[in-house]
Amino acid sequence: MADDKINTGIDGLDEMLGCGIPASQIIALLGSCGTGKTTISLQFIWTGLQKGEKGIFISLEEDESDITKNAMTYGWDLRPFLDDKTLTLVKLEPSDAKSTISRIHSELPAYIKTTGAKRVVFDSVSLLSMLFDNESERRSGLFDLCKQIKNSGATAIFTAEVSSDNPNISRDGLVEYVADGVILLRYNETSDGSDIQLSVRIVKMRRAHHSRRIKPYSITNRGIEVMAKAEVF
8 A cells, every 4th residue: 555654674763754664665865975874775675575575676886795795794694585586686887887777777667576576775876876977867867767666666765975065965966856755864973072973864755754853873783773762962
């Protein structure tokens, strides 16, 4: 059903979202390097696998070996799910831009439908947008990709690097406009300068009554933990 919620696997974040992400939406996960974008994405996929939901993880940065090793650091063994085709890991090559864009447009929608995947991750859309020649192509390309995934019925997370000039927006400034929801990850020094504090904020989420508060989170050996009851200091 359209009003179904998809659990992220991060209890505090699901609480902020009002029990999870609305099904069949595209979520832009924005943050700088080291904020845990890939970890949250893997946790999202892993949670679906535990529920018997098929998943697709598309990377423009890491190959299958790197992704499975990263997941194992949190105790998530993806190999059995790769063996039985419940999970598909896809590495796209930015070095061959035309081929990469062609594969996305021609193969991805059909593949999602064929496999019955319920969860899709694109890590990262910032690199994908760099494959287009100009802003008009980037905008139409991202819009078409989102439309194709939404039409498939899958729920997706697109990770994106934030701008070096403004940590509140993506590098290309586009993905947050084509996505249904935007989750912003940031890190700041604590008041005494002795530590770094990670914080999460839900900027927008269509069809959801969500928290607008900024909440702290941490990256642990079990994955991401969001302290929904705590306040950033």
